[in-house]
Amino acid sequence: MGRYAGVIARYDGQVALVWERYDAWDAPYWNLPSGAVEEAETPTAGAIRELREETGLLAAEADLSLVWTTQVSVGGRVSSRSWNYVADVRDPAFAIDDPDGSVMEVRWFSAEDAVRRLGRLPYPPIAVPAIDYLTYGARRQEWTFTSDGENWSWDS
16 A cells, blocks of 8 residues: 655745656646655655755744545555645755656746646645645645546545
């Protein structure tokens, strides 16, 4: 089962998004800084590492607040779980150091602009909870997504 972590990084009312290519997507998209949690990592450590690699932004464990988790089932089997945090960063300077080479750019956006860009993502398990959080705040903590291979559904 895949384990992933992401961060809604905020500074002065803005949200950091990365312009990212991903092999399974048809084109680059704006996305939250996120990625796979490595074998020996906790989800929090993975989130901190991914944020640093993809944006150069720094956050300590005490800076992160867990705002939602996501479970994804494909073909009746749980295929992944993710932990998603919010953090207010102190220094807004970006410095991409992505070892995967998938992040091409990072920028600050208003929450409204971030919602519009995230709405174009082809992967609902990332887009739907992030849009909900940025639009309404922390109103639900657990999301479950199911795919039959072509269509997505989720608890709402």
